[in-house]
Amino acid sequence: MQINCQQTDKQILLFTVFRKHFFRDQSYYLKLSKKQILMSQECQFVRTKYILDLSSETQFEWIVRNQQLVGFLLSYQNKMKEFYGDSHNLTELKQRLGKQILFKSLTIHYKLVRYLDSGAFGQISLQQNYITGQHIAIKTLINTNKSAQYLIENEIKILRALDHPNILSIQEVFLTNLTYSIITDYIEGKNLKKLISENSELQELTILQLAQQLFEGLSYLHKMGIIHRDIKPANLMLSKNGILKIIDFGLSCYIGNQSKENPKCGTPGFCAPEILQNIDNNVAYDYKVDVFSAGCVLYKLLTFKGLFDASTSVEVLKKNKNCLFIIKEQGRLFDLVKTMLKQNPLERLSSEQALQLIKSMIEDDTLDVNIWYRHQLNSNQSTQSNIILTPKQSAHSKSLQKFQSTPNYSRSFFTSSLKTYR
Numbered sequence: 001m002q003i004n005c006q007q008t009d010k011q012i013l014l015f016t017v018f019r020k021h022f023f024r025d026q027s028y029y030l031k032l033s034k035k036q037i038l039m040s041q042e043c044q045f046v047r048t049k050y051i052l053d054l055s056s057e058t059q060f061e062w063i064v065r066n067q068q069l070v071g072f073l074l075s076y077q078n079k080m081k082e083f084y085g086d087s088h089n090l091t092e093l094k095q096r097l098g099k100q101i102l103f104k105s106l107t108i109h110y111k112l113v114r115y116l117d118s119g120a121f122g123q124i125s126l127q128q129n130y131i132t133g134q135h136i137a138i139k140t141l142i143n144t145n146k147s148a149q150y151l152i153e154n155e156i157k158i159l160r161a162l163d164h165p166n167i168l169s170i171q172e173v174f175l176t177n178l179t180y181s182i183i184t185d186y187i188e189g190k191n192l193k194k195l196i197s198e199n200s201e202l203q204e205l206t207i208l209q210l211a212q213q214l215f216e217g218l219s220y221l222h223k224m225g226i227i228h229r230d231i232k233p234a235n236l237m238l239s240k241n242g243i244l245k246i247i248d249f250g251l252s253c254y255i256g257n258q259s260k261e262n263p264k265c266g267t268p269g270f271c272a273p274e275i276l277q278n279i280d281n282n283v284a285y286d287y288k289v290d291v292f293s294a295g296c297v298l299y300k301l302l303t304f305k306g307l308f309d310a311s312t313s314v315e316v317l318k319k320n321k322n323c324l325f326i327i328k329e330q331g332r333l334f335d336l337v338k339t340m341l342k343q344n345p346l347e348r349l350s351s352e353q354a355l356q357l358i359k360s361m362i363e364d365d366t367l368d369v370n371i372w373y374r375h376q377l378n379s380n381q382s383t384q385s386n387i388i389l390t391p392k393q394s395a396h397s398k399s400l401q402k403f404q405s406t407p408n409y410s411r412s413f414f415t416s417s418l419k420t421y422r
Contacts, residue, residue: 013096017071017085030085032096039083050076056157058101059175062094064108067130069094091131098172098183099160106174106181110138121250122179126186136171139182152180154261155249158226159184166217168237168247187247189240192233192297196304204333207301208362211336213244214294215355221246222287222351225255229262231293232270233300258285268317269306270296273343276321288345291354295340302333307341332361335369347377 013032017039018025028039028049039050052058052074063071063082069091071084094103103109110127113135117124122141129136141152159170159182174181190198192210214236221228228235228246235248253261264278272289299307307327308319319325323343327334336357342348349357353376361367 013089013093015085015089015093017083019081019083028083030083030093032093050074050081054097054100056101056153056160059104060097060101061104062090062109064130069131094172099170102173102175104175106138106176109174110136110183135186135188137184137186139184141180141182143178143180151250151261155252156180156182158249158252158254161224161226162221164217164220165243166213166245167221168245168249187237187239187245189238191247192236192238192301195238196233196300200304202301205362207298207333208358209242210238210244210301211294211298212355212358212362214246214297215351215358217244217246218290218294218351219355222290226252227255227258227287228252228290228293229258229265229275230267230270231290231297232267233297236297255286266293268313268320269308271320272345273321273323274345276317286345287351288348291340291348291351294351294354295337298333298340299327299337302337303329332367332369335373336361339369339373346380349373349376 013030015030016027017030018027026041028041029043029045031038031040031045035054037050037052037054038045038048040046040048052060061073062069063073063084069087071082071090072093073080073082075081097103109131110129113126113128115123115125116137122139124137124139127136127138128134141148141155143149143152156170156173159168163169168187169185170182171185172183174183214231218228218231228249229251230248231246235246237245237247239245251262251265264275266272266275266289270293272285272292274285275289278285296307306316307325308316310316310319323341325341327338327341336354339349339357340354357369357372357376360372361369
């Protein structure tokens with residue numbers, strides 16, 4: 001049905017739906033705003049009959065017939081009401097709601113193609129949308145207890161907040177009694193772990209271009225107040241058209257929550273030492289843990305070996321924890337890596353600084369990385385000396401200084417909480 005109401009706000013979706021009745025169907029105007037779905041018999045919505053508040057916990061069920069989206073169910077006065085409408089309008093409604101609420105009945109929307117990966121976290125599968133034919137990836141997480149539910153909901157919350165070409169994009173989330181199914185773009189390509197295993201050498205420009213994309217994503221992530229905490233080759237996908245995307249936000253957290261949510265986490269061989277040296281939940285670490293991990297990834301792209309290579313996983317973890325490595329190789333890319341691998345986080349580049357350095361290296365192949373780094377470090381120290389800290393920031397700074405002055409050998413040796421799969 002054509003709507004004659006004037007629609008001035010492009011953020012608001014407005015179309016008609018109807019309820020089937022024995023004698024005559026009843027039409028309603030449906031309006032989707034940022035936080036509500038409203039339905040009224042009047043175009044001006046003076047009297048609204050149905051209101052659905054939208055939140056991350058709102059559950060919504062669709063009606064699919066003959067592989068077409070034809071309607072939805074809405075709870076009203078303890079009864080489920082059926083509403084029908086144009087498939088095109090309903091598809092747009094579904095797309096807009098995908099990042100906001102939870103959907104039900106996954107299997108009426110998607111057909112399993114094959115399983116891609118599995119582990120303690122659940123499984124990842126390639127599936128096809130019955131209606132559009134689009135291939136998507138579905139990460140199914142098992143909701144076993146309150147702790148698992150919190151981590152799953154945290155990952156969903158973070159993914160929904162992100163929108164960047166170098167970060168995996170979430171489309172929808174489906175909920176059952178036991179599982180959450182996170183629907184994301186399917187990246188046709190390979191992760192950097194596989195790329196490394198299939199090659200013996202990568203060109204310098206190729207590595208710099210990959211590094212630029214990685215830090216484009218990390219810089220955006222950090223500006224959004226999020227730490228990834230598990231940057232490694234397996235979590236970096238490279239599409240067939242050369243786009244790198246950061247995936248797997250299962251260990252990610254918002255800044256300020258790193259001591260509450262899996263404070264001791266990461267993957268041995270790619271983890272920042274300050275995470276492994278986290279004696280108690282008050283030790284400070286921040287965004288720069290991702291920069292260290294990225295440095296480990298770049299070193300592996302350059303040499304095809306791990307920065308903390310050892311004969312056993314225990315030795316890898318021990319070297320990683322104590323930041324024991326030697327880079328004998330020469331060249332400006334190794335100088336770049338060294339700026340990311342400083343044991344003292346205050347001497348380590350931020351993701352934004354690393355991004356600017358990489359861009360400069362691509363533009364000028366004669367750029368002296370060490371001179372650039374020293375200038376940046378001096379600039380940082382000059383800026384920090386002029387900052388007046390709040391009491392909370394001062395306490396954080398003292399905690400960081402205490403952490404930096406504690407001998408490595410006196411810190412606990414953590415293994416149980418570290419991710420070892422993949």
